[in-house]
Amino acid sequence: MRFPAPPMYLGLALALAAAPAARCDDRPAAKAFELRSVGVGDTYKCVRFRPGTGEAWQLSDGRWEKLEEAAAPPAGDYDVLLIPAGVLLAVRVDRATGATWLVQGGKWTPIKEPPAKGNPAKPAPGYSLRHTRVGDQLHVLRFHTATGAAWHLGGDKFVLLRETGPVPAGDYDVTMVAGQKEWMAFRIDRTSGKTWLLLANQWSAATEPE
CATH class of the missing domain: 2.40.10 (Thrombin, subunit H)
Structure with a gap:
């Protein structure tokens, strides 16, 4: 003899049936922002940047200040290497092309x-x-x-x-x-x-x- 499914299980079955099938090649969406920080004695250096555009900001007294550019970088796949130092010292690389910049005086300078x-x-x-x-x-x-x-x-x-x-x-x-x-x-x-x-x-x- 067959019995009707209880409402709770019936609802679960419907929810599972309606859910899209998971894909083994699903990847997380690209991050809009990333953060890098290092300690220097009792102080810190902190940089926020966009991996897709290379735009970057340094944190100064609790306020974000945009790092200047010699020229606007193209869209890419950027990463920033922050190095402990008394002044802001950072290197930015486009992982897609290898193009690299060094921060000098608060401005990105191409290498x-x-x-x-x-x-x-x-x-x-x-x-x-x-x-x-x-x-x-x-x-x-x-x-x-x-x-x-x-x-x-x-x-x-x-x-x-x-x-x-x-x-x-x-x-x-x-x-x-x-x-x-x-x-x-x-x-x-x-x-x-x-x-x-x-x-x-x-x-x-x-x-x-x-």
């Missing part, structure tokens, strides 16, 4: 690219930044997570780090460490485990066990 060789391919998304400090000296590396290519910030321009051999496509990450006088960087392909050490501005592959 110059090294001269192009031959007919370079259009940049593909996947750029990221790492930094470390040796005393008062800041060191910033930009690298591409798919190709492993990396650049060191020298003054107001990037310098491409040399390779000792071909680097296959992969899933790369870079780690930087600093001592009292020197700094060091390591690059790993998270797919294969192959690892490089940065020696005299050149990547040198670590030897694998036999």
